[in-house]
Amino acid sequence: MSYKLKETGKYKYIEEGSGENLILLHGLFGALSNWDAVIETFKHQFRIIIPMLPIYDLPFRKLGLDALVNYLEGFIDLKKLNNINLMGNSLGGHVGLIYTLKRQETVKKLILTGSSGLFENAMGGSFPKRGSYEYVKERAEYTFYDPKSISEEYINEIFETTKSIPKCLNIVAIAKSAQRHNMANEIPNIKVPTLLIWGLNDTITPPLVAHDFNRLIPNSILRFIDKCCHAPMMEQPEKFNEIMSDFLLTEDIIA
Numbered sequence: 177m178s179y180k181l182k183e184t185g186k187y188k189y190i191e192e193g194s195g196e197n198l199i200l201l202h203g204l205f206g207a208l209s210n211w212d213a214v215i216e217t218f219k220h221q222f223r224i225i226i227p228m229l230p231i232y233d234l235p236f237r238k239l240g241l242d243a244l245v246n247y248l249e250g251f252i253d254l255k256k257l258n259n260i261n262l263m264g265n266s267l268g269g270h271v272g273l274i275y276t277l278k279r280q281e282t283v284k285k286l287i288l289t290g291s292s293g294l295f296e297n298a299m300g301g302s303f304p305k306r307g308s309y310e311y312v313k314e315r316a317e318y319t320f321y322d323p324k325s326i327s328e329e330y331i332n333e334i335f336e337t338t339k340s341i342p343k344c345l346n347i348v349a350i351a352k353s354a355q356r357h358n359m360a361n362e363i364p365n366i367k368v369p370t371l372l373i374w375g376l377n378d379t380i381t382p383p384l385v386a387h388d389f390n391r392l393i394p395n396s397i398l399r400f401i402d403k404c405c406h407a408p409m410m411e412q413p414e415k416f417n418e419i420m421s422d423f424l425l426t427e428d429i430i431a
Contacts, residue, residue: 186230188228190208193218196221198225198260199260201272203266204266213410213416214409231244231347232342239346241270241274249278261285261287263288266296266380267292267350267354269292274357284368286366286371287370287371293354294360296381312338316330320405320410363393364394372386372389372399373399373416373420374398375405375412
C-alpha cells in the first residue's frame, strides 16, 4: 500500500485517518511501509501519524538517541499533539520509551514491540556489511521467523542503504548509542498503561527481554505471538492488530 509522504518544515511523515492520535515509530532498518497493516486496520478509528526518523539525515557528530528523541519532540510540538497513543518497534520503541519518560503528560498509552532499551542482539557483529547482497539478505531474514514472509523489495531497500558509506556510519552510530543507553533504572518510572507485543521467536530482543520489560514497567501487559520474530506487525499482522485493538479500545487497563 502506498501512502502520501507529507512534509512540514524539516519533518517528513505519513498521516492517515481521524480520531485519537496514534504515532508509530519505525526501527533502525524500518520503513514506513512496515506499518501498512496497522494503518489499514486502525485508520477509521485513529489519526495515524508516522514520522520518518532522520537516521540518515542528521550530522554524524550529532547522531544518537537523544537527537532522535529531540526530533520526535519537536515534531509533536509542531503538530500540537496530545493524548497520544505511542507505539514503537525495535529502535522506535527505545525512542518512544525515552520520549514517554520526558513528556509523560502527553502520552495516553504506550505500545512496544521488539523494543531495544534493555538488551538487543547485535545480529552477529559486522552488520551492516557493504557490497554483499547475500549477506544483507541473510541478516534481514534473521529478523523473521519465516524468511518467505520478507519481500524482495524490502531486502533491496536495505541493500541500497548499506551501499552508502555515510548511511552505514550513521547506522553504526545509532546502534551503539542504543546499546549504551540501558533503561533498566529508568523505566520503572513509566506510569502510563503499556502493552508489550513480542514475537515468541524474536532473535534480536529475545522473549527474556520482554519479560524484563514487563517486570520493570509497573502498569504493563505482555502478549506473545508464536511463530513470529522481531517485527510482529509485518509477520503476524492479524494477531498483532487484534492484540493492539483490545488494548487501545479498552478504557480500564489492568496489568
